[in-house]
Amino acid sequence: MKKLRNKNSITGLLFVSPWIIGFLIFTAFPLLYSLYLSFHEVKITTSGIKTKFIKFGNYEYAFVVDGSFLEKVTTYLEEMVISVPIIIVFSLIIALLLNQKIKFRGMFRTIFFLPVIIASGPVIKELIDQGITTIPSIEQYAIYQALNDNPEGFFNGILLYLIKNLIVILWYSGVQILIFLAALQKMDKQIFEAAKIDGASNWEFFWKITLPSLVPMIIVNLIYTIVMYSIFSLNPIIDHIQKNMFKVNTGFGYASALSWIYFIIIALALAISVGVMTLKGKKNYT
Amino acid sequence: MQTKTQLDKNYVKTKTQQLDKYYFKTKRMFLGMQGTDGLLYKVLIYGLLVGIGFVYLYPLLYMGVYSFKSLDDLLNPLVNWIPTQFYTGNYEQANQVLNFFSTLMETLYVTVLPALAQTAVAAVIGYGLARFEFKGKKIIFVLVLATFIIPPQVTLIPRYIFFNELNILGSLKAFMFPAMFGQGLNSAIFILIFYQFFRAVPKALEEAAQLDGAGHFRIFLTIALPMATPAIIISFLFSFVWYWNETYLAAIYFGDALTTLPLQLQKFVATYQKMFPAEMGLGENQLNEGIKMAGTVLSILPLLIVYFITQRWFVEGVDRSGITGE
Structure with missing residues (x-):
């Protein structure tokens, strides 16, 4: 029996071995190597790559000298704090709508999932350039003009950003809708009937039963949204890293440091948001 | 024997009962009862779905329409959603550029x-x-x-x-x-x-x-x-x-x-300018948004076709492959 188990575990490892090899070669090693490069000044010469150890020089440069990086990071964080909750709430609303007994459900699902297919960087950029990503003819309304005249102030900034990028923000929510929808359809119909008999309204039912049971899916979507938002090719930080990669005076070393800073920021954002959600979810259950 | 006041009372009672009935009937129709959805509810849901659906489709519609606009249509402020002629020149140029x-x-x-x-x-x-x-x-x-x-x-x-x-x-x-x-x-x-x-x-x-x-x-x-x-x-x-x-x-x-x-x-713009240098101020050779939109449409068209053929798997596959399982 023990022998069989041993044999089984070897077969299992054999099945997973491509991943293990790939992980070591294409992920673990590059990860460490870029960490190593981030502490060095990297020069590319004809005889190969030359590195010089400069301690935290690259990191210091990022925070002290390179002002545009910090600026981009702050806008990125601001925009993410605004966009991610909107994407989550919005995709939840659409999933709830699609979960109703409605006609043309297939058609609506097809439409709401469309952006996932076509939302590549260049296409979105083209759309933004043409100004198609805002609400049609919003400029004519007094609210917009009032906001545009004084873009200072926290809430004005948020509103202005929302109005200008509404369609792009909504376009990020395709996969999230599907995940929510799949979870909603798996919910036990009997709970709904029992609650109805006890006199619960749709409203109560949503807050007390649907939403708490969706907490794990909300966390999944949160992770997905933050990651996708962060690695989307139009993200200014990514652009910044790429530019520095091929600059003469900064080069690979500095770009590595930037990408590590960025990685840590993303990981922190994920940890904080998931932590908050888990705590809240637990509170809801008890 | 019933007195007149009693009769009156009865009359009022039946009348209010009738009114109540109508009231509930209309209420049920608009707001729905336990288990069935009212008209108002349905209108709300379909309204939201259509509204949001429009927001989703708007960029696509815009792309589609503008890609068929000739230069005259683009410059004419009266031509908005329906081009005056079915102009395919944009696609010819975009095809060359891409x-x-x-x-x-x-x-x-x-x-x-x-x-x-x-x-x-x-x-x-x-x-x-x-x-x-x-x-x-x-x-x-x-x-x-x-x-x-x-x-x-x-x-x-x-x-x-x-x-x-x-x-x-x-x-x-x-x-x-x-x-x-x-x-x-x-x-x-x-x-x-x-x-x-x-x-x-x-x-x-x-x-x-x-x-x-x-x-x-x-x-x-x-x-x-x-x-x-x-x-x-x-x-x-x-x-x-x-x-x-x-x-x-x-x-x-x-x-x-x-x-x-x-x-x-x-790099559409760069390629275009290399291919059709805008010399001598020829209006024909200027890159306009119609051509750009045609290029965008062309670059997503293959994906759209694949999506419309396979959308059943895309959308249903998520529940069937059990992404959301524990």
């Missing part, structure tokens, strides 16, 4: 092959994780999930140097090698899909085959894999779309050697 058919073939070449490799490998790994117990499986599982949150930028530079040394920059291998070892675009998601799928499928058939003396790899190929068709389809489709839309890595790894439709779209 070099559509050969770029399309190249795009398919650099998307279909990595997508296939990625799906195949994800199936093998997912099966291994779902069906076998071995030491360190939990660690591997956590690492698989962790690879999802590592931004590609962090591993990009070492991979670039590494590929440069292997001399595979500018060839498809730069995409294929990571994909073949489960480190392609979003590989973690596909491994997870197969893992969930194989865990949900009962083992009985495989155990029976094992008793009959079939080896694990034969069981995987002949029994497990055919069962996993929904997971295979959805993995391939998503993988295909994500590789298609990937421009950041493609631009760096492929350089000028290979190009894709989204990459061509990215």
Whole structure:
């Protein structure tokens, strides 16, 4: 029996071995190597790559000298704090709508999932350039003009950003809708009937039963949204890293440091948001 | 004998009862009762769906309409949603600029092959994780999930140097090698899909085959894999779309050697100006938004066609492949 188990575990490892090899070669090693490069000044010469150890020089440069990086990071964080909750709430609303007994459900699902297919960087950029990503003819309304005249102030900034990028923000929510929808359809119909008999309204039912049971899916979507938002090719930080990669005076070393800073920021954002959600979810259950 | 007041009272009572009945009837019609939905509720839901649907489709409609506008229509403020003539000149120019058919073939070449490799490998790994117990499986599982949150930028530079040394920059291998070892675009998601799928499928058939003396790899190929068709389809489709839309890595790894439709779209303006130099102030040769939109439409058209053929799998596959299982 023990022998069989041993044999089984070897077969299992054999099945997973491509991943293990790939992980070591294409992920673990590059990860460490870029960490190593981030502490060095990297020069590319004809005889190969030359590195010089400069301690935290690259990191210091990022925070002290390179002002545009910090600026981009702050806008990125601001925009993410605004966009991610909107994407989550919005995709939840659409999933709830699609979960109703409605006609043309297939058609609506097809439409709401469309952006996932076509939302590549260049296409979105083209759309933004043409100004198609805002609400049609919003400029004519007094609210917009009032906001545009004084873009200072926290809430004005948020509103202005929302109005200008509404369609792009909504376009990020395709996969999230599907995940929510799949979870909603798996919910036990009997709970709904029992609650109805006890006199619960749709409203109560949503807050007390649907939403708490969706907490794990909300966390999944949160992770997905933050990651996708962060690695989307139009993200200014990514652009910044790429530019520095091929600059003469900064080069690979500095770009590595930037990408590590960025990685840590993303990981922190994920940890904080998931932590908050888990705590809240637990509170809801008890 | 009933007095007149009593009669009156009765009359009022029946009248109010009648009114109540009407009131409830209309209330039921608009707000719904337990179990059935009222008219108001339905109007609200359909209103929201149509409204949001319009917001989603608006950019597409805009693209479609503008791509058929001739220069006169573009300049004429009265022509808004319906072009005065069916003008295809934009598409002819965009076709030339994008070099559509050969770029399309190249795009398919650099998307279909990595997508296939990625799906195949994800199936093998997912099966291994779902069906076998071995030491360190939990660690591997956590690492698989962790690879999802590592931004590609962090591993990009070492991979670039590494590929440069292997001399595979500018060839498809730069995409294929990571994909073949489960480190392609979003590989973690596909491994997870197969893992969930194989865990949900009962083992009985495989155990029976094992008793009959079939080896694990034969069981995987002949029994497990055919069962996993929904997971295979959805993995391939998503993988295909994500590789298609990937421009950041493609631009760096492929350089000028290979190009894709989204990459061509990215340098649309530059290519256009090289092809049709705007000399002598000829209005015809100016790049206008009609041509740009035509280029955008052309670059997403193949994906749209694939989507409309396969949308059933895209949308339903998510529940069937059990992404949301615990």
